[in-house]
Amino acid sequence: MIKNFLYSQKVAPYVFVLPFVLVFIIFWVYPLLSSFGMSFQKVTLGQEASFIGADNYTKLMGDTIFFKAVRNSAVYMILTLLILIPFPMLFAVLINSKAMWGREFFKSSFFFPALTSVVVAGTIFRLMFGEMEGSLINSILGVFGVEPIKFLKGQTTGFIALVALASWRWMGVNMLYFLSGLKNIPDDYYEAASIDGASAFQRFTRITIPLLKPTTIYVLTISIYAGLAMFIESMMLWNGNNSPKNIGLTIVGYLYRQGIEKNNLGYAAAVGIVLLIITMVINLTQLAFSGMFKKEED
């Protein structure tokens, strides 16, 4: 009986899929629904929650700090996209090229920062970008006669530090994605193109970029998500969740501030739902535009 059940072609797939479905329901669907419910309540840990309708959302719409956080996250996401897609792609092509020496060395050294804990990396960057004369970046600038800059106190300079940290950390990871994408492009295409007299630039733009599209879309999707969900980098760089004038405050940082630091979980849930909506809208639009939802044509 049990044997029949397990060997049944109809049932088996469901059994195999079950673990994933369970994990999905327990760790994704349930928390999502429950935080959606919470976003309409006033929730203080240890005390009875009370239903307050859309109050959290109306408060959110008038909350300038929240919009500051949204703006910060958006700017961070765009900057990381501008840096962390073209450059890793270029590096991947360079490293993939047969003429390149020390390929393994470059691959590992680019990937190394991703293995470093963000806590350690953030702390090191905080010291590097310190405002004192003796901190690394300022002492380098000092050689060129530039006055010490208070990097972590200004919006632009703060973001330079933040994006530098992100680039340093994620360059290698994205490069590996592109490298694996490049491995899927048959050499024949390049050979044929060379025979037809295509230049290196033409081969790159006509063969590499189009055939890398699935990888690029994947990297774009996870980068959008990662950019909007960034929190710990900022927290470590400013040694806490409260950067001067909130220049490093992100949406998740704001969620943390409201939910954990201020014990206002209902409001934090509303922040989380808005973040989810923003991320979904951007990513779905992006995927729709890049044709990912179209049916395969063959």
Add this chain to the structure above:
Amino acid sequence: MKNKWIISLLVVSMLVFLAGCGSKSNSGKSGGESSVLNGGAGDAATELSYWTFVELHGQHFEKMLEKWNAANPDRQIKLNVTVMPYDDMHNKLSIAVQTGVGAPDIADIELGKFPDFLAGEPQLEPLNDVAEPYKGTVVQSQLDLYAKEGKIYGLSTHVGATVAFYNTEILDEAGVDYKSIVTWDDFKKAGIQVYEKTGKYMGTADTSAIWQASLLLAQQESDLTDADGKPQVNSPEMVRAMTMLKDLQDNNVISTIAGGQPDTEEAYGEFNSGNYATAFMPLWQMSRYTNYMKDLSGKIAIAPLPVLEKGMHRSYGGGGTGTVVTKTAKDVQLAKDFIAYAKLSLDANIEIWNTLGFDPINMSVWDMKDVTHNPENQFVKYFVNNPFDVLNEIKEEINLIKSTSASPTINNVLCTVTLNEIFEDGKDIQQALDDAQTQIEQELK
């Protein structure tokens, strides 16, 4: 073959690196540093856990634990102390006490965060019964500071009388006598002279703490909140305070400091290098001097704060830590009895001065010359003059700034946004404070 070697070398080095990171994060920031204090306890002792954000507080408890265990052989205690960074500890504690899972038996809660823990039905044990015997011996306002509806939930560590710490070496170089500084005008004149003669700043313009704002409000008998506890950060008194500080900054008397205020690691470095001559801080800053600014030993003098007008009160009680017992404590009565003994008894108050260099809340200690003027005491040795000579002079002039449910939000807005706008960006003071008021009201809605 060569490649293989390089790859294995890389793999090994990465593993070593990762192992290094792993062990570091276990004992480092994320989990806090734990140690069990035995205090001469026997095997039958009850082990209580204690969370704090100030490493030094553990040293005090260690001393008191030994005395407690010796005096109470049938109720001995082992104390499991965990030190965590400020924000981390308060966040973890908040979640733990409110969910009822994982909280320590005893914890330190900083004054600025205390109202968060008193919201709704506090998940802390009332301490009235153990504090009662010490009434009259300790400053009543310090007990009220951590109370709600007549119930005391935290036991204070110190008065936190705010004073001026002057670097006499810099002042001598500029020909300034700190004793002649009575008003902020005097301070400004002295500061201009210091800057002209030495190129150094007289003091700091704090952007990440509200000690200066609070002390200037206290001098004017004002507060950050009104009588009902509602925020009033754009009051005329606050505008006057900020305008005065901004004027000092414009005249190169004070300047912003790395770290944003004197009680930060970066600032200790700046003070140690002699870049700033003055810090206006609660008395507990003394322990920062002896621990983190050793180069300045023998150079720092303590004096009453300058005032806006003669006759104003020359100090205010700044900062503070309330030690609490959580509702989920293993042995509530034992924990309560121990913290009362370790914080309120006369012996404890003497030790608080000896070990931590704080101004104890049992004011009779202030008059014990053999304790306060003990030549072997590290604080007596470090400072130019005796701290208690100053404390006794300003004893009747220590105002308080209330801590209300609005305080955490007020602190957050002022310290992250407003003070930076005023001292870093030069934003119009009235405008900056009005914006802060709006923001605070919005957040408290």
